[in-house]
Amino acid sequence: MSEVKNTSFEDCLQKLMESLEVSLYEEATTQLANLHSAEIARLLEAIPPKERVILWSNIDTGTQGDILKDLSENVRTQLFSEMSVDSIVEATEGLDMDDLADIVPDLPESALHNLLLTLDHKHRDHLKRVLSYPEDSAGGLMNIDIITVRDGITVRTVIRYLRLLKEMPIDTDQVFVVDRAYKYLGAIHISTLLTNEAQQNIEPLINKTLKPIIAQTPEKEVAHLFEQRDLISAPVVDENNQLIGRITIDDVVDVIRDEAEHSVMSMAGLDEEDDVFAPVMQSSKRRSIWLGVNLVTVFIAVFFISLFEATLQEKIALAILMPVVASMGGIAGTQTLILVTRGIATGRITNSNLKVLMNKEVAIGLLNGLIWALVIGVATHLWFADILLSMVIALAIVVNLIFAAFSGVILPSLLIKFKIDPALAGGVILTTITDVIGFVAFLGLASLVV
Amino acid sequence: MSEVKNTSFEDCLQKLMESLEVSLYEEATTQLANLHSAEIARLLEAIPPKERVILWSNIDTGTQGDILKDLSENVRTQLFSEMSVDSIVEATEGLDMDDLADIVPDLPESALHNLLLTLDHKHRDHLKRVLSYPEDSAGGLMNIDIITVRDGITVRTVIRYLRLLKEMPIDTDQVFVVDRAYKYLGAIHISTLLTNEAQQNIEPLINKTLKPIIAQTPEKEVAHLFEQRDLISAPVVDENNQLIGRITIDDVVDVIRDEAEHSVMSMAGLDEEDDVFAPVMQSSKRRSIWLGVNLVTVFIAVFFISLFEATLQEKIALAILMPVVASMGGIAGTQTLILVTRGIATGRITNSNLKVLMNKEVAIGLLNGLIWALVIGVATHLWFADILLSMVIALAIVVNLIFAAFSGVILPSLLIKFKIDPALAGGVILTTITDVIGFVAFLGLASLVV
Structure with missing residues (x-):
């Protein structure tokens, strides 16, 4: 339970700074070992750039990927500039498509090229689709890992299909219903699938009031909609109402935070992405x-x-x-x-x-x-x-x-x-x-x- | 799809202001009829206080409850002061316990008393429990509508139980596992219940890394944790590790927004809860x-x-x-x-x-x-x-x-x-x-x- 306390972060940071001051880099690396990637990202942002680079080189590439997605743009760019193309590819190839899409704009050209080569056909297409929308639009925010079912089937059929999948994408709270042409019809919250009888047809269970968000919608409006409607996730469609992805609230939280930070930082001519320890x-x-x-x-x-x-x-x-x-x-x-x-x-x-x-x-x-x-x-x-x-x-x-x-x-x-x-x-x-x-x-x- | 566009809100507001300027209150009320309660709340905040009160009195009490929870503190207090005790009770009695807990501090004393009388024993106890924690703590944020199961049972037993419940509380994404003494053991994401075979024991499906939040934790730390871990919901326990509720991200989003707003508003000695059209x-x-x-x-x-x-x-x-x-x-x-x-x-x-x-x-x-x-x-x-x-x-x-x-x-x-x-x-x-x-x-x- 200790990690909910901010003081524990302070303790971590203090120990880390003490080790770094006397150049005990191995000890510092050990201290990071049991932490959550998000916590490591925060610690990296809280230490001076020189120490940051040394510490970073001691973290194994498997962990680096998860940390990268939690870092601010400037710190990420700094670390990329110190990494070889091979290690960038190694660190990033295991990431989720939407996280990868966030990182891609900061990648050096050569690393991006090599990274695309490691992806299979399907994932490459997906990444290209996400990248085809502006970073600050619904299309840029969206995740393409969605579960879709056709209308007119029973709860049993849906559950059988889900059991075949073995697991659902992280934070899936609804399955989307589409027609033959993959046009969006509505959503079924997965709790509904659990509380209804197996022989029930899904038709009356479809939530048709959850309107899809068009991919071109600016992220600010997306954030507004999530806040107003207390949404957890929402479907994203292209201009033809074809379902192309979903947005989950954790990505929207970042938008809300950034937008609010922006107002206060801008007032003093500062950039909310600024690294506290930038050179x-x-x-x-x-x-x-x-x-x-x-x-x-x-x-x-x-x-x-x-x-x-x-x-x-x-x-x-x-x-x-x-x-x-x-x-x-x-x-x-x-x-x-x-x-x-x-x-x-x-x-x-x-x-x-x-x-x-x-x-x-x-x-x-x-x-x-x-x-x-x-x-x-x-x-x-x-x-x-x-x-x-x-x-x-x-x-x-x-x-x-x-x-x-x-x-x-x-x-x-x-x-x-x-x-x-x-x-x-x-x-x-x-x-x-x-x-x-x-x-x-x-x-x-x-x-x-x- | 129109409601994702901010412009549509502008159109609504403009039409509304036009009707109000010429005192067409009935027409104004009709304009609100088909809107989401959150939208109506926003419109009410965007019109001057005098017109707001008149418009409010034309909205039926059933809708008023939902609108009240989305209003800012100051506007809510203003409207309460214009309502009779009976209509306050009528408007608020249907609300969720956690929404009610948010509103309670703004209620006139007599209305609170009458409202408590309308609640059954169980709900009154629940409300009292939520109110026993500071408003800005995890206990104050939490929702007490949780689904709990005991360990050592199969997926089939859980699903049978859920079907008996007929529906789950809104935004339920996990069921919590507790022991005989109601101590928290872990959580099972409901998607896991759908993707696993019915005869499977739930034991290996329990996510034990999701640590509970202690009720006394300040809301700022809760927000931090949600942001860092990309959480959708988290269990809340009392000091004895007994499960007492859950926090969902939609409540945390408000904390994040308020906290960030606070910095920019405070700089000019303003209050983030201020009504733009306060007298x-x-x-x-x-x-x-x-x-x-x-x-x-x-x-x-x-x-x-x-x-x-x-x-x-x-x-x-x-x-x-x-x-x-x-x-x-x-x-x-x-x-x-x-x-x-x-x-x-x-x-x-x-x-x-x-x-x-x-x-x-x-x-x-x-x-x-x-x-x-x-x-x-x-x-x-x-x-x-x-x-x-x-x-x-x-x-x-x-x-x-x-x-x-x-x-x-x-x-x-x-x-x-x-x-x-x-x-x-x-x-x-x-x-x-x-x-x-x-x-x-x-x-x-x-x-x-x-």
């Missing part, structure tokens, strides 16, 4: 680009400050207080932005209800603007004993919070229209807007009265 | 608190600016440029912070590898600091033609980016030690640090040389 140069590069984007936006904001140089010169308190206005707008705007971006991603917000939402968010902006304008105004007066300055900053806060709400609602759908990921670009554009509006409102108003 | 007052309050927290931190930062009033007075370019230093540090620090917070949440980062990570992140900070210091230094010189100012800002950038990396690595584990959620407080504390260090480094260095 410094590799990590620097990606993040540096993001710092560069930010630099451009901050220079836009400071350009607007520079327009009020004379005013600042006259009243240095303005320079001290201006971050307050910008910052409050940034926070309020980000709240709206995240709410709207998540709402759009989860399908709760669409064009039809955006107007209602806009009214609500602007009302919140106005209300919070008034409350905090009062607080900030009083605080400013207590600090600088300057009633005019207090009024200017209070007004600037209200203006900025209203604009922040407005921008937070508009921006995501605007970015989507221009095919820009709002999770990636939303935050940085929004804070530029709130910075500029904050500085201009505050310093502009001040220039009129001081 | 203005309710939404304002929560967000206002967050703005207040931010105000305190920004006043800390501007206090440090005010220490350098004389220096600012002397060189107004400092006031114009200071946001650049603070902003670059904030972005770089946030990148590290999010990486580390996510790494800790997913278990890839623990105390054992934090030191290695620290070295890497500080190295990235130094490298990116040098690159952007150069760019910003040159830009500053071009703008203000002031070599001393350029050198000061360049140095301040390097200092701030190194400190930002350092804080980003340290902060999450420090906050966890003090039992503070890093997703909630990390960002705001970090940017306060980078603001203060940025302002002090930049203005402090400047005060030495101008």
Whole structure:
């Protein structure tokens, strides 16, 4: 039972790090021996790349295959680059077709060629079919190991057929019913086969409400459907309604996790696939680009400050207080932005209800603007004993919070229209807007009265 | 097949909003008639609260129960508050025990009392057992509808028993094997029962590697285990290894989604359970608190600016440029912070590898600091033609980016030690640090040389 405790993973990792620090690679390899492949994958992701490669070379190729499917893309690619073509083929040839399909895009060209040669005709065809669909579509997610039966037979016939098969593909929870042309008719949950009498015709047992997913459906929509309907597995058909595979929930869980990770990582210009211990140069590069984007936006904001140089010169308190206005707008705007971006991603917000939402968010902006304008105004007066300055900053806060709400609602759908990921670009554009509006409102108003 | 398309949801919502705008409530209710309960739940979440209540009152209580379990906590509570005790009981009495257990915490006291009275002895005991575990533990997640068999019997006996049951609980993929004292021994996937001969003893078919989850296990660890092992369902035992229920993946998916949502929502002080259309007052309050927290931190930062009033007075370019230093540090620090917070949440980062990570992140900070210091230094010189100012800002950038990396690595584990959620407080504390260090480094260095 120990493996459900996270602490046991921590213990494992600590022991492993201790062995690696003193280069006891054999001991480290022994420590991995009794672990589940998924656990080994996690440990490999948690150690620095150099040690990772040495440890990896000590794991036998039989185990490597199972570990590979659980690794993140970047770590997998790193390990492939250190392996010979022969050992890649050896490690991967025993994998399930859908796992193999996930790995294939990361394989070096020569290894892929040799791997295809090891597959028999049937499996090669299957792999090609899965690969013919985009990786992020239902076709890319699907597993082609399905059990199909024809309609019009009895439960006994189905059970006899299943006993002939000796075992069912892993996680099979239903058999699919197809017609003569292999068109999808419905599904029978296998528990139904067990609870009904042998002489029963399967016809009334077929669940016809389980609609098939078309192979071209984007994986996000597939995930949505699984979540909404609490599905465990679902049939996949091609454009002619011919059954070609099934999607099981364990593959969908990865999509859900990745999609949600994506939002939080993107906000800082990070990639959810990033290896925590990627080489410094590799990590620097990606993040540096993001710092560069930010630099451009901050220079836009400071350009607007520079327009009020004379005013600042006259009243240095303005320079001290201006971050307050910008910052409050940034926070309020980000709240709206995240709410709207998540709402759009989860399908709760669409064009039809955006107007209602806009009214609500602007009302919140106005209300919070008034409350905090009062607080900030009083605080400013207590600090600088300057009633005019207090009024200017209070007004600037209200203006900025209203604009922040407005921008937070508009921006995501605007970015989507221009095919820009709002999770990636939303935050940085929004804070530029709130910075500029904050500085201009505050310093502009001040220039009129001081 | 249309329901897999997100666009169809958009169409539904648009039609619904159009009907609601002109108060055609009957037409709106008819539009919902043929939809899946999960879809109706989503539509209800996507419309304003006032229209939601009216529409809700038009839905018959039979359907209401199924919809309730798919609604978010806040929306559910809103609807309960508008319903009579009798109609709450009527709507909820037909629900599965585990769905009911999810809803119970949101029920008004009097409705809960009446509801318990409608349940038979067995169900009441079951519900009480589920409720005796924390909502966010394995016990709180579990379903108590399980099928158990004793060891030492044949496949035929099991199948005969199952046929007597007539049907299995929804999403049953395994039967559990227990001993005389109801202690858990292992599980048999129901597909195994179908592919083996009737006279076969079940003993060799029992999967003994599927370890049970102890009821007290936190739901996050349960989710982790399901993800790692690609589980569909798992047995739950009490501290005496007695079987008490099972967890199915559809409940775990919600945990995974919520956990991931939590990180992104918390960063802006939002609650992942928030109703997009919550009343203005309710939404304002929560967000206002967050703005207040931010105000305190920004006043800390501007206090440090005010220490350098004389220096600012002397060189107004400092006031114009200071946001650049603070902003670059904030972005770089946030990148590290999010990486580390996510790494800790997913278990890839623990105390054992934090030191290695620290070295890497500080190295990235130094490298990116040098690159952007150069760019910003040159830009500053071009703008203000002031070599001393350029050198000061360049140095301040390097200092701030190194400190930002350092804080980003340290902060999450420090906050966890003090039992503070890093997703909630990390960002705001970090940017306060980078603001203060940025302002002090930049203005402090400047005060030495101008």
